[in-house]
Amino acid sequence: MxxxxxxxxxxxxxxxxxxxxxxxxxxxxxxxxxxxxIVKWILIISILEVTLWTAISLFFNTDExxxxxxxxxxxxxxxxxxxxxxxxxxxxxxxxxVNYKNISTLRSTKKLxxxxxxxxxxxxxxxxxxxxxxxxxAIAGFVLAFVANPQxxxxxxxxxAMVITIIILVVFLLAFFGIAALFYYLIxxxxxxxxxxxxxxxxxxxx
Amino acid sequence: MxxxxxxxxxxxxxxxxxxxxxxxxxxTNNEEAHNDLFQEITIQLWKAFPKFRGEAKFSTWxxxxxxNTAITLYRxxxxxxATVDFEKASYFIKQEDYNPEEEEQxxxxxxxxxxxxxxxxxxxxxxxxxxxxxxxSETLGISEVNARVKMNRIKGKLKKILNP
Numbered sequence: 001m002x003x004x005x006x007x008x009x010x011x012x013x014x015x016x017x018x019x020x021x022x023x024x025x026x027x028x029x030x031x032x033x034x035x036x037x038i039v040k041w042i043l044i045i046s047i048l049e050v051t052l053w054t055a056i057s058l059f060f061n062t063d064e065x066x067x068x069x070x071x072x073x074x075x076x077x078x079x080x081x082x083x084x085x086x087x088x089x090x091x092x093x094x095x096x097x098v099n100y101k102n103i104s105t106l107r108s109t110k111k112l113x114x115x116x117x118x119x120x121x122x123x124x125x126x127x128x129x130x131x132x133x134x135x136x137x138a139i140a141g142f143v144l145a146f147v148a149n150p151q152x153x154x155x156x157x158x159x160x161a162m163v164i165t166i167i168i169l170v171v172f173l174l175a176f177f178g179i180a181a182l183f184y185y186l187i188x189x190x191x192x193x194x195x196x197x198x199x200x201x202x203x204x205x206x207x
Numbered sequence: 208m209x210x211x212x213x214x215x216x217x218x219x220x221x222x223x224x225x226x227x228x229x230x231x232x233x234x235t236n237n238e239e240a241h242n243d244l245f246q247e248i249t250i251q252l253w254k255a256f257p258k259f260r261g262e263a264k265f266s267t268w269x270x271x272x273x274x275n276t277a278i279t280l281y282r283x284x285x286x287x288x289a290t291v292d293f294e295k296a297s298y299f300i301k302q303e304d305y306n307p308e309e310e311e312q313x314x315x316x317x318x319x320x321x322x323x324x325x326x327x328x329x330x331x332x333x334x335x336x337x338x339x340x341x342x343x344s345e346t347l348g349i350s351e352v353n354a355r356v357k358m359n360r361i362k363g364k365l366k367k368i369l370n371p
Contacts, residue, residue: 004369005362007309008316012229012335019228022245024221028213030246031253037280105251105272105280106258109329110348112275191282194325198278201326205349205357 039103039116041191046096046123049183053130054089074144085133092126113199120192124184131180135173142169216256219265220249226270227252229336233320233328234277244281251276271346274332278325319368327361334358 099119105112145152155161188196220227227248231241255272259265320331326347333343343358344351 004312004316005365007312009335011313019225019232022221022224024217027220027224027249028217030249031213031216033246033250035247035250035254036282037247037251037276038282039280041282104258105255105275106268107275108346108348109275109278109326112279116279194282195279198325201324202347202349205326205347205353 038191038195039100042116042120043100045187045191046119049123049127050089050093050096053127057085057130057133088129089126092122092129096122096126110199110202113195113202116195117199127180127183131177134176138169138173212256216253220252220269223266223269226266227273230270230273230277230332233332234281234325236321240283243283244277247281248273248276251280270336274329274346278329315369316365319365322368323361323364327357327364330354330358330361 096119099115099122103112103115103119107115146156155165227245228241230248231244235241235244252269252272259268320328323331329347330343333346338346340351340354340358344354347354349357
């Protein structure tokens with residue numbers, strides 16, 4: 001066995017011949033091509049996710065709902081929540097940017113992998129934050145509607161209608177979480193599979 | 208990025224392209240993938256080049272970026288690359304002192320190495336490149352002792368693949 005490895009090493013060190021040598025012009029052309037590295041994909045997907053979930057949360061226009069439900073007195077409180085929300089979004093984007101900038105191929109393989117996973121995790125937390133906020137707003141809206149909206153109060157006196165309303169709300173929320181879960185399954189399944197495998201392999205060595 | 212930086216990079220990488228070719232050979236199975244990985248490594252090297260200050264040798268600096276790209280960043284893509292003609296027949300071994308028995312052994316060795324996982328390939332690559340264990344441990348981010356232990360295990364694994 002040792003002989004075979006030695007033989008391989010010998011061959012390895014003088015294998016210059018079989019490689020077709022690229023010219024400077026070939027290399028010069030290559031550096032202007034676009035990267036298709038996983039870091040680039042993570043950036044693209046993250047931007048899409050942040051845009052998507054921010055758009056969805058903006059889509060929930062609470063003011064309108066409150067006017068409809070005659071709970072205008074709640075609007076200032078929701079304004080505060082909205083501003084807090086903007087601050088949180090900004091903080092997430094900043095954290096993502098810092099993590100992303102930290103990714104460097106000059107670090108050790110393990111550190112590089114950890115930095116990539118950390119960048120991904122920031123986006124994951126952002127999505128969870130949005131999902132939880134959407135869930136909470138839906139529940140808060142539902143409760144407020146029962147308190148203030150005469151139409152809804154009628155429903156609360158009718159057990160059958162009440163059950164149907166709750167079922168619709170639960171289905172709606174589950175669908176939301178389902179879409180998010182599917183999203184993650186697809187992203188992690190395709191993009192990160194190899195990274196996870198190699199990261200676990202590296203971690204195993206140091207156990 | 209200014210032009211002289213680009214010229215200097217292109218020149219140095221052209222001179223040291225065999226490091227990248229070796230890694231591509233280890234991590235890909237065909238010509239197209241080889242070229243694709245070569246291109247991605249070139250892009251990553253170029254991106255990292257402004258941080259190369261000439262303290263280390265270009266080759267030492269380059270192989271870490273190249274290895275990291277192959278193990279961590281590279282995704283097979285369907286893009287078409289400007290292909291350079293490979294002498295297909297000599298993709299593996301061509302030696303002046305042709306020895307059929309040795310050649311057969313080498314072929315089996317290369318095949319065995321291709322069956323290793325990405326991390327094991329990196330260790331074998333650095334072993335073949337005569338890197339010492341402190342450099343191997345630093346590059347991968349594992350302890351030196353464990354790098355040694357792992358290397359012995361890989362040798363054992365190769366033995367098993369070659370003599371089942």
